[in-house]
Amino acid sequence: MPLSFDSVHEGDDLPQAKRTPTTLRVMQFMGASWMWGQQFFDAETAEKMGLPAPIIPGVMKQAYLDQYLRKWLDGGGRISRLQLSHRRPDVHNVEMTIGGAVTRTYEEDGANKADLEIFIDNPAGERSVRGAATVVFD
């Protein structure tokens, strides 16, 4: 059922979701975006850059968060702002936890809006992405 503005309150946690970007999916993503940074697929390059292994492109994680928020809205609104701060790398084939919380609900320019904090955590519970979003309800 589409999410309604009336059902959203400041302090609400969004249901968490799990994603595991496999090497195959990362390669497909790179092919579609033509982003061929070697740190995304080559272990030796990643190691030289001080990374634990080939990493997930930041914009792929941004797309995951876009999907996560649209699933939460379930057709009840749209994302007008999605902002991410990249704190730590995430690597291939490792499960990540995506979550968020409502920080503010308000009316602006005749539209019902909510501000959210959003995040991605790695399996160690470390925050790899910290972000914010604004959604506009129908």
Add this chain to the structure above:
Amino acid sequence: MADDESLITPDMEASIGTEGDPVTISINPELVRRLVESLEEEDADVLAAIESDDPNAEIPAYALITAATRQRQLTVPDVPKRGLMAADEWRVEGAIHMGDTLTITPRIAEIQERIGGRVGHSLFVHHEWVYENQHGEVVARVRRTTAHFKDKHSGE
């Protein structure tokens, strides 16, 4: 250079607000379909939109990623070479459709510095790209912040 001496040079400051040449791209339906598959999209509306011939079927803003290589970053004078991507932001102001023709205009939006703090003296360059569609409407503003450090930084 003393640690509290500004990293922002006059040339750097003068570059704030500079716009680059616009480039025109089209939202390629096949690339969007590949991107959607890579992201294991489950949204039935999105899956229907990418298979639809309806030019009004809206697709997610992440479709802009298919044009990422045309989103060129302007050169900022005197910026330290050592740096990393710190943040990304999409502001979506209008609908995006398969086959849209978009003009991307790059801009150096802002430059800030932070003296002291967890990672030492650092410089933040905010690059912005404005996406305008074939009807002259701004549909998205994409902002990327790159962080540059005076000293070696672990990437954390």
